[in-house]
Amino acid sequence: MEKLNQKTIVQFIVNEIFKDTEALKSWIINHGYQISNSSVSLFNNSSNGYDLSSQIDSQETQTTKTIFNNNSIQKLPIKLGNKILFININLIKYIEASGYYAEIHTNKKEYLLRESLSNLIVKLSNTGFIRIHRSTLINLEYMQELVHSNYNEIDVKMIDGKLFRISKSYKKELFVKLGL
Numbered sequence: 001m002e003k004l005n006q007k008t009i010v011q012f013i014v015n016e017i018f019k020d021t022e023a024l025k026s027w028i029i030n031h032g033y034q035i036s037n038s039s040v041s042l043f044n045n046s047s048n049g050y051d052l053s054s055q056i057d058s059q060e061t062q063t064t065k066t067i068f069n070n071n072s073i074q075k076l077p078i079k080l081g082n083k084i085l086f087i088n089i090n091l092i093k094y095i096e097a098s099g100y101y102a103e104i105h106t107n108k109k110e111y112l113l114r115e116s117l118s119n120l121i122v123k124l125s126n127t128g129f130i131r132i133h134r135s136t137l138i139n140l141e142y143m144q145e146l147v148h149s150n151y152n153e154i155d156v157k158m159i160d161g162k163l164f165r166i167s168k169s170y171k172k173e174l175f176v177k178l179g180l
Contacts, residue, residue: 073123078104078111087111089127093142093158095120097135107160130177132156133167140177 075086087106096103097117104111113120121131128140138156147155147163154171155163166174 073127076104076113076123078113080111085111089124089129090139090141092129092139093160094139094162094164095129095137130170130174132164132170132174134169136164138164 073089075088076092078085078087087104091106093105093107095105095117100114102113102115102117102120104113117131117137121129121137129137130140131137138158142159143156144159145157147157149155154166156166157163
């Protein structure tokens with residue numbers, strides 16, 4: 001089996017899905033990503049409009065980091081059957097671990113994703129998400145209040161009324177992020 005590299009992935013996306021570079025540039029911009037100067041020159045210098053392989057070699061890393069940058073993730077891809085759904089991360093209230101899966105909770109629906117919370121927090125690191133327990137990530141936008149409970153423990157109450165315990169190991173990080 002051939003190992004896929006970033007160059008092969010970009011070539012496939014341009015050649016098979018978008019059919020031309022203008023459609024790809026439009027998709028990138030419409031989904032909240034930025035195109036760097038090297039990416040623009042990569043698109044504009046394409047000899048036939050379809051094959052970017054000769055230009056991608058020298059600019060592969062910078063271009064694909066700009067297009068597929070984890071630090072600027074706007075939507076989270078979730079596989080559902082034979083399709084992939086992209087959920088806007090601003091609509092996610094919280095994520096709970098459930099065995100080998102992550103349960104993603106939005107206002108309308110819950111989704112299962114086969115990915116660890118450790119991987120998800122890396123992807124969501126520059127967004128409003130924070131880990132408060134080994135099994136829980138929350139979106140700070142949906143946090144309603146902090147509740148002091150028994151034995152000097154603190155819970156987070158979400159706007160939907162759900163309570164989550166803040167573990168001691170994540171308490172300091174949360175307080176720093178909240179400025180407390």
